[in-house]
Amino acid sequence: MNQIPVKDVTPGKDNNSQSYDLYAKREHIYVKYYKGFFKNLRTAAGFFMLVMFFTFSWLQYDGRQAVLFDLPNRQFHIFGMTFWPQDFMLLSWLLIILAFILFFVTVFAGRLWCGYACPQFVWTWFFIWAERITEGDRNKRMRLDKESMNREKFLRKTAKHILWLIIAAATATAFVGYFSPIRELIPSILSADLGPWELWWLGFLTVATYGNAGWLREQVCIYMCPYARFQSVMFDQDTLIISYDEARGEKRGKRRKGTDYxxxxxxxxxxxxxxxxVCPVGIDIRDGLQYECVACGACIDACNEIMDKMGYEPGLVRYTTEHSLNGKPTKLLRPRLMGYLTAVVIMCSAFVYVLSNRVPIEFEAIRDRGALFNEVRGTLIQNVYTLKVANKEQVDRRYQITVEGIEGLNLVNDPVFNVSAGELLDYPIRVQIEKNKLSTANSPIVFTVETVDEPKVSATVESRFMGPAPIR
Incomplete structure (x- = not known):
């Protein structure tokens, strides 16, 4: 019987085998300070995100915090709109739209999200800035780390970590301020009068921010972020990616400026x-496209600066496509890209339509299950209902109830009532009709609730009216 040939690849035997660690020990990356167009673009995007994050919780709208996720009351206030758990489908819809936008951007221009908008890298650059102003630029930081502990090193390291902790604590406070009113949270922190969950989240987020942006940095992107692992499947030969022009750059070598190299x-x-x-993840872009690359453009700015000093044309490292590098035309309008764009436009249009036509009333009618019906004074048939009316607006409203579906239906209770902002009201109501006007024992009816004041908003719900079977 023939045997399948087997090669022994046990490590340590003389078989020229190599072993690889699944996780390489982290080497600290010393990012050099630089200037350039893409840095300015990234700084502007990061500054915009930081301003939004730290200030939106302080904005007021109609006397309350403009953006507040009130979990105890299950209400999510976003400027003039209040969302309830019943609106979870809108959140799911929004997340799907954002995912498709991310797919569209990735197909078009690679990992722009990572380089310019991802919170992990926005805060990483923030922490690198704090490191640079306390310990100096790249060469000075490298020399400082090689020195034995002395007074200068101790003071600089202490100042860096204090600044990191201040940024991390401010980040945690701003984040918790979206779930606990920020104007009440700050005094509670200063007076050490915090609830257990607030104390927990402030501590956890401070440690997480300090660890992720200060210590882990690129490790989060390389080993923890799933996007780095699957984003390449959305690339094609027409995707704009940061690339090194090997045909122009090779053979590498030192030379004097002005020589005939x-x-x-x-x-x-x-x-x-x-x-x-200058690379924040420590890769060499000249080795080709790597999943660690976050497309921040730092290598482009650094290379262009060197090209300018040498008197060479910029763009040795640039945003380009594989087709362009190979001398072929780039197709911007291609089926996959247009498919994502079409899906995004349709979903965004539908989402805006649903959101703009959203009725800020949650309405439900529940029949009394204690009795199918009651006879009143021998001639009237009565059904009892509990109307659940949720005012999903941020102002008090006055509502009116009407019922239709059978000619002669009457509401016994006062059909007008008040519901406070954000309140869910249980309103019992009795509906009566003359016995001789019932044609069936089970008739469909429709309750309508509408606002008495402006603007006019209404909602309807169907129910059943029960009575005795008519005598034929």
């Missing part, structure tokens, strides 16, 4: 490692 067989890359020194 072409005669020496050299390309435009002077092998200065500027692109590596």
């Amino acid at each position: 072409k005669a020496e067989g050299l390309g435009d890359c002077i092998d200065c490692y500027a692109c590596v020194n």
Whole structure:
């Protein structure tokens, strides 16, 4: 009988085998300070996000916090609108829309989300800035870490970690301020009068921010973020990605400015490692597209600065496509990209329509299950209902109830009542009709609730009116 040939690849035996660690020990990345267009663009995007995050919880709208997720009362206030758990479908819809927008952007221009808008990297750059102003630029930080502990090193390290903790604590406070009113939270922190859940989340988020942005940094993107693992499947040969122009840059080598490097067989890359020194994830873009790349554009700015100093054309490292690098035309309008765009436009239009026509009333009618019906004075048939009316607005409303479906139906209770802002009211109501006007023992009826004041808003709900079977 033939045997399948087997090769022994046990580590340690003389079989030229190599073993690899699934997790490599982290080497600290010293990011060099640089300037450039993409840095300015990223700084503007990050600053915009930080301003929104830290200020939106302080905005007021109609006398209350404009953005507040009130979990104990199950109400989510976003400026003039209040959402309830029943509106969870809208949140799901919104998340699906955001996912499709992310897919569209990724197909078009790679990982722009990671480089310019991801909170992990916005805060990472924030922490790198704090590191630079306390310990100095890249070379100074490297020398400082190699030195033995002395007074200067202790003071600089202490100042850095204090600044990191201040940023982390401010981040945690701002985040919790979206769930507990920020104007009440700050005095509670200052007076050490916090509830257990507030204390827990403030502590947890402070530690998480300090650890993720200060210590883990790129490790979160490389090992923890799932997007880095599947985003490449959305790339094609027409996707804009950060690439090194190998045909132009090779062969690498040092040279003096103004020399005829072409005669020496050299390309435009002077092998200065500027692109590596500014990379926040520590990769060499000249090795090709790597899943660790977050498309922040730092290597482009650094390389363009060197090209300018050398008198070469910029763009040795640039946003480009695989087709463009190979001298082929790039197709911007392609089926997959247009498919995502069409889906996004349709879903956004439908979402805006549903949101703009959303009725701020939750209405339900529950029949009394204690008795199918009651006879009143021998000639009237009565059904009892409990109307549940939720005022989903942020102002008190006055409502009126009407019922129709059978000619001669009458409401016994006062059909007009008040519901406070955000209140769910149980309103018992009795409906009567003359016995001789019933044609069936089970008749459909419709309750309508509408606002008495402006603007006019109404909601309807169907129910059943029960009575004795008519005598034929």
